[in-house]
Amino acid sequence: MKSFRERTLTSRLSSKNPSDSPNRNPATSACLELEPGSTKFSKASFWSSFFAPAFSIFEAETQNQQSAENNRALNANTKANGWTEAVRRVVTARSMWRLHDRVLGSSKTGICSSNSDIWLLGVCYKIWVEESSDEVYNNSLAAFERDFSSRILITYRKGFDTIRDSNFTSDVNWGCMLRSSQMLVAQALLFNRLGRSWRKPLHKPLERDYIEILHLFGDSEASAFSIHNLLQAGKAYGLAAGSWVGPYAMCRSWETLARCKREMMDLEKSLPMAIYVVSGDEDSGRGGAPVVCIEDAARYCLEFARGQCNSAAILLLVPLVLGLETVNPRYIPSLRATFSFPQSLGLLGGKPGASTYIVGVQDEEAYYLDPHEVQPAVHLQRDNLEADTSSYHSSVIRHIPLESLDPSLAIGFYCRDKDDFKDFCLRASQLAENSSGAPLFTVAQSHDLPKVFCHSDISGEHGGVQVDDCVNVMPGSDTEDNAHEDDWQFL
Secondary structure (H helix, E strand, C coil): CCCHHHHHHHHHHHCCCCCCCCCCCCCCCCCCCCCHHHCCCCHHHHHHHHHCCCCHHHCCCCCCCCCHHHHHHHHHHHHHHHHHHHHHHHHHHCCHHHHHHHHHCCCCECCCCCCCCEEECCEEECCCCCCCCHHHHHHHHHHHHHHHHHCCCCCEEECCCCCCCCCCCECCCCCHHHHHHHHHHHHHHHHHHHCCCCCCCCCCCCCHHHHHHHHHCCCCCCCCCCHHHHHHHCHHHCCCCCCCCCHHHHHHHHHHHHHHHHHHCCHHHCCCCEEEECCCCCCCCCCCCCEEEHHHHHHHHHHHCCCCCCCCCEEEEEEEECCCCCCCHHHHHHHHHHHHCCCEEEEEEEECCEEEEEEEEECCEEEEECCCCEEECCCCCCCCCCCCCHHHCCCCCEEEEHHHCCCEEEEEEEECCHHHHHHHHHHHHHHHHCCCCCCCCEEECCCCCCCEEEHHHHHHHHCCCCCCCEEECCCCCCCHHHHHHHHCCCC
16 A cells, blocks of 8 residues: 555646536545555655645746756745645635535535425426336436536636726625626526527537627626626615625616616617516505516516517516524425426525525425635637636536525516516416415505406416406415514515
8 A cells, every 4th residue: 555645646746737627526535544654754745745736826836947956946945835824824714615614504415315306497307206217217317417507607706807996806705695696697598598498508619699698797897797787786785895795785786787787788688678676565664575566567578678568578586584583484385386487587595694596496405506616707708609618507416405594585587578477477376375374475466456466467368367266465464374474574
């Protein structure tokens, strides 16, 4: 058996360029055994050999073009004097992965050990079917994994253009909510331009629409939906470089950014949909479930289409506060059910101070894309169909319990046209009816009417619903069923 030092040196020689893939698990490490007779070399040599592969980033690059002998001597001296500082910096700053584990808890990767169906942004994957073969099971898992890895991942970036009115060239430690929201809007654009059935291409050239979508989320003011422009649009809601932001302010910032871009340029080319932030009863004097007002949605679509029609696509953002310290368990069944909507865009949520983009559910677990990995800034050209887009996707499937989510979150829905919006309202009203007095949100024809409406009000002649098929989605009075309504907080 090789000694520790020999195996370390062998590892260094055989690993010319350690992988920097976003799918790599930073928590994974090799277990090494140390032979009793291998401790003769000095402590400096020991730590130098041990930390060299992991902290090679701290090595200084030799600038002088000297002889090979002088270079070797200079490198050895640099390493001997540099490891203490390298170790100190890592121990002090800690790795981002340890920060992620401390906030979100230990990472759970892979698919849950359950035979229950998985819902991923409105698509159901049946993991187990009675008398199904292993081949059917494997095909279903493979289909889910490909769908998951096709969702756009947007993470912390470093080395981008300086954010206006600040010195920040990275959003590490504070930009996770902005990145999560970028992912949600990016999925809406994918659905709009390429459809829900789109999957990440296996070969090049890539689709132009796909590259243009990624370009919109570049890290500079030249990209319409960059973190730079989001921060400028959200100043009125407290957005600032270096500060964490909540879901409600994030949703309002997107609404403001879309309005500003619409006034400055032809927004239809970058965001071909209206944005509707669904809020609660502002005039009621108390909190309450947000109300999807059909007349408001029609007005937003009409304004977006510049009066030409009211059948434009619409992005609905529903910020919620579902409890005090944790999510009230009464809301979890409804929260889980929203992922079965064909219009589902998932939700912005996580644990306090650590936002993620949740895209699917299975039983009591939520599957999510994690923005907390730090990657170098990428500048994609909109006409480069051969671009490397690997940093925008991940095949690492992570999940956390629904009950552990921060109660402050936001749900997203994308309706491609008027008929799709009608279908959404029907599903939402049925969900509210089955919520046992704890609806996530309600549906009303207008603000002046009670929150009771007939399906025929929104179905029209193509809805296929009877006129007397009414659903009561009122928040209710102060009855026992509504005793938990006080969990709602003012947004």
